[in-house]
Amino acid sequence: MIITILTDFGSFYPAQMKGVILSKLKDKGKDVTFVDIAHDIPPQNVRAGAFALLSSVRYFPVGTIHVAVVDPGVGINRLGIVVESGGQRFVGPDNGLLIPAARSMGTPSAYKIGSQFDASNTFHGRDVFAPIAALLAEGSSPASLGPRVGPKDMSFGEPKRTATGIEANIIYVDRFGNLILNMRKIPSTDVSLKGIKLKRVRTYAQGRRIEPLITLGSHGFAEIAVNQGNAAEAFRLKAGDRIELEEI
Amino acid sequence: MIITILTDFGSFYPAQMKGVILSKLKDKGKDVTFVDIAHDIPPQNVRAGAFALLSSVRYFPVGTIHVAVVDPGVGINRLGIVVESGGQRFVGPDNGLLIPAARSMGTPSAYKIGSQFDASNTFHGRDVFAPIAALLAEGSSPASLGPRVGPKDMSFGEPKRTATGIEANIIYVDRFGNLILNMRKIPSTDVSLKGIKLKRVRTYAQGRRIEPLITLGSHGFAEIAVNQGNAAEAFRLKAGDRIELEEI
Amino acid sequence: MIITILTDFGSFYPAQMKGVILSKLKDKGKDVTFVDIAHDIPPQNVRAGAFALLSSVRYFPVGTIHVAVVDPGVGINRLGIVVESGGQRFVGPDNGLLIPAARSMGTPSAYKIGSQFDASNTFHGRDVFAPIAALLAEGSSPASLGPRVGPKDMSFGEPKRTATGIEANIIYVDRFGNLILNMRKIPSTDVSLKGIKLKRVRTYAQGRRIEPLITLGSHGFAEIAVNQGNAAEAFRLKAGDRIELEEI
Numbered sequence: 001m002i003i004t005i006l007t008d009f010g011s012f013y014p015a016q017m018k019g020v021i022l023s024k025l026k027d028k029g030k031d032v033t034f035v036d037i038a039h040d041i042p043p044q045n046v047r048a049g050a051f052a053l054l055s056s057v058r059y060f061p062v063g064t065i066h067v068a069v070v071d072p073g074v075g076i077n078r079l080g081i082v083v084e085s086g087g088q089r090f091v092g093p094d095n096g097l098l099i100p101a102a103r104s105m106g107t108p109s110a111y112k113i114g115s116q117f118d119a120s121n122t123f124h125g126r127d128v129f130a131p132i133a134a135l136l137a138e139g140s141s142p143a144s145l146g147p148r149v150g151p152k153d154m155s156f157g158e159p160k161r162t163a164t165g166i167e168a169n170i171i172y173v174d175r176f177g178n179l180i181l182n183m184r185k186i187p188s189t190d191v192s193l194k195g196i197k198l199k200r201v202r203t204y205a206q207g208r209r210i211e212p213l214i215t216l217g218s219h220g221f222a223e224i225a226v227n228q229g230n231a232a233e234a235f236r237l238k239a240g241d242r243i244e245l246e247e248i
Numbered sequence: 249m250i251i252t253i254l255t256d257f258g259s260f261y262p263a264q265m266k267g268v269i270l271s272k273l274k275d276k277g278k279d280v281t282f283v284d285i286a287h288d289i290p291p292q293n294v295r296a297g298a299f300a301l302l303s304s305v306r307y308f309p310v311g312t313i314h315v316a317v318v319d320p321g322v323g324i325n326r327l328g329i330v331v332e333s334g335g336q337r338f339v340g341p342d343n344g345l346l347i348p349a350a351r352s353m354g355t356p357s358a359y360k361i362g363s364q365f366d367a368s369n370t371f372h373g374r375d376v377f378a379p380i381a382a383l384l385a386e387g388s389s390p391a392s393l394g395p396r397v398g399p400k401d402m403s404f405g406e407p408k409r410t411a412t413g414i415e416a417n418i419i420y421v422d423r424f425g426n427l428i429l430n431m432r433k434i435p436s437t438d439v440s441l442k443g444i445k446l447k448r449v450r451t452y453a454q455g456r457r458i459e460p461l462i463t464l465g466s467h468g469f470a471e472i473a474v475n476q477g478n479a480a481e482a483f484r485l486k487a488g489d490r491i492e493l494e495e496i
Numbered sequence: 497m498i499i500t501i502l503t504d505f506g507s508f509y510p511a512q513m514k515g516v517i518l519s520k521l522k523d524k525g526k527d528v529t530f531v532d533i534a535h536d537i538p539p540q541n542v543r544a545g546a547f548a549l550l551s552s553v554r555y556f557p558v559g560t561i562h563v564a565v566v567d568p569g570v571g572i573n574r575l576g577i578v579v580e581s582g583g584q585r586f587v588g589p590d591n592g593l594l595i596p597a598a599r600s601m602g603t604p605s606a607y608k609i610g611s612q613f614d615a616s617n618t619f620h621g622r623d624v625f626a627p628i629a630a631l632l633a634e635g636s637s638p639a640s641l642g643p644r645v646g647p648k649d650m651s652f653g654e655p656k657r658t659a660t661g662i663e664a665n666i667i668y669v670d671r672f673g674n675l676i677l678n679m680r681k682i683p684s685t686d687v688s689l690k691g692i693k694l695k696r697v698r699t700y701a702q703g704r705r706i707e708p709l710i711t712l713g714s715h716g717f718a719e720i721a722v723n724q725g726n727a728a729e730a731f732r733l734k735a736g737d738r739i740e741l742e743e744i
Contacts, residue, residue, distance in 0.1 A: 256671070257671060258536070258670065258671025259532075259533070259534035259535070259536050259548070259671070260502075260533050260534040260548045260551065260552055261670075263500065263531050263532060263533040263534070263552050263555075264551070264552050264555045266531045267500075267531065267552065267553075267555030267556040267557075267560075268555050270498055270529065270531075270556065270557055271555065271556060271557040280529065282529075282531075291671065291672050291726075292724060320724050321701070371714050374555065375714075
């Protein structure tokens with residue numbers, strides 16, 4: 001059984017989640033392969049977490065269980081959902097985090113979980129979602145875990161046309177400083193960012209060293225990069241920032 | 249067999265420890281599930297490491313082997329201990345790191361290891377503790393690995409009453425900037441930190457956005473947090489700092 | 497089957513590689529143990545990646561598969577190699593990254609891979625190297641994956657004698673701020689760095705607290721350290737920097 005974990009927890013809380021899952025399993029984990037997707041999601045940035053999950057789940061086999069926790073509403077009397085889609089299962093808060101990934105795999109069915117848990121003063125990732133993941137790993141069906149619900153949706157937003165260009169949001173900044181935008185294609189005409197022209201390319205190799213580029217990433221979103229450089233540093237931008245691509 | 253690893257090593261040294269364990273096992277790891285608790289403990293901060301271990305071990309099943317290495321005395325001619333407590337086993341330096349966690353699980357029995365190793369010029373995590381973990385995983389009893397000893401103890405210290413309030417230490421700062429204190433309960437009267445009132449709450453949800461709070465964490469220690477913010481940044485504090493909670 | 501992964505990708509891309517490997521395996525990973533060597537190699541720093549790999553592979557058992565990706569030439573129409581050496585297998589770009597590690601284990605044989613893949617617009621770690629690792633894990637021989645080639649070599653360079661001392665490069669900076677140099681032994685006479693004397697020692701324990709040291713690390717390279725301190729911060733140096741050790 002493959003169980004992935006994605007959180008904004010940094011260290012040692014994810015290990016507690018794994019400990020709980022291993023403790024609940026009859027065979028104490030002999031059959032579990034954990035894969036950490038990311039634990040460095042910017043704190044409480046649901047969109048960044050949703051992007052990392054969306055980008056990753058398609059590479060996992062049918063049957064994989066994904067546990068994801070990024071939630072500014074920790075401690076609020078709201079528990080979570082289990083979502084089934086395309087043969088994969090998703091466990092996490094009902095704040096939209098799971099939905100883009102689940103929708104990318106098929107038609108999601110969501111189930112509300114948690115009436116079996118005490119919502120107060122708990123760490124949901126460890127005390128609610130990890131035990132649910134163990135139940136799924138042992139063969140429970142999502143439908144057996146709670147009533148069918150319509151989950152809270154989320155969207156990465158759409159770029160907006162302005163008088164002078166295109167307004168977009170930065171969803172995520174990866175380790176190379178590449179800026180992933182909420183745009184599903186690259187502009188059809190030349191654009192600049194903060195006055196600097198972005199070369200529109202199909203692959204990084206088409207840019208020269210330290211040349212600013214805009215390309216369509218393998219995740220399906222436009223991204224701004226500096227070849228062998230760091231666009232986030234060069235343009236002083238971060239996840240959540242709004243930018244304007246000026247038409248030139 | 250579940251083996252957790254906690255260090256202040258950052259990257260690639262923990263992989264060497266896993267490589268050694270896998271190499272020593274007859275079945276080359278088919279049955280081992282590694283769980284990284286943390287590798288980002290502030291360098292050589294034994295208290296921070298002890299806190300992360302103490303907070304985590306209770307979530308692991310009986311039989312788990314915990315290997316932990318945070319040690320300012322690297323290279324000193326002192327090897328380590330194996331501790332058994334509550335059916336879990338702990339391997340690491342004899343500097344107190346393992347003791348709060350071991351004590352939280354039961355009555356610890358400690359055994360001195362290492363006479364079988366060359367203490368000089370070795371990297372103990374990889375060259376001493378990893379082989380010992382492999383022996384435990386293959387069925388050796390802690391008592392077979394060395395003579396019974398009284399391990400070096402450690403304490404997180406106690407908060408002190410002062411004329412104007414309570415003096416406490418910051419044991420750990422988590423990824424959200426929450427400040428974990430060496431206090432086992434929250435103050436019984438209103439307090440402020442650096443002149444700013446801390447709302448005493450049972451759960452984070454009882455605070456407003458960016459309101460400074462003090463609450464009892466699920467780990468059993470008081471923690472100072474800024475709801476949806478970062479207390480370490482707001483108050484400019486870090487692990488190891490001493491603070492005063494002023495009574496108001 | 498043990499598969500290690502080393503990249504400069506930070507988070508979530510390594511998980512995609514694991515997802516691909518698990519998806520390709522007939523038993524969906526029941527028999528795979530993943531070990532992350534490092535994902536925080538300085539972006540596109542091939543030497544730093546080669547050092548981390550070289551330092552680690554000797555601790556893994558025969559049969560281990562190492563997948564490593566650090567490549568400034570991403571997107572270039574060049575695929576990769578599989579290298580077999582001393583019973584271990586290495587998969588990655590043909591840019592020298594794998595060679596010091598492979599050579600440390602025996603006499604490397606390299607095979608060119610990739611004619612079976614589309615080189616354009618792919619993320620090689622996930623779309624080329626991960627599937628190759630899965631083929632190796634399922635029993636394919638390296639020789640069956642492509643034609644024998646002479647791989648691109650790499651060297652950490654050699655320290656140079658100057659009129660006043662020794663010029664060396666910093667290959668890697670570890671989490672403690674230790675500076676690993678491209679020198680295979682420590683100087684035979686006293687030296688200083690930026691005017692500060694470095695005590696030549698065999699183990700860290702021979703230095704006093706915050707005393708700057710030079711010692712031969714267990715990886716076989718000289719390293720400069722500040723006992724219980726951080727040499728990188730103290731000397732304001734980073735991976736890739738060239739330094740001069742002045743004879744005194």
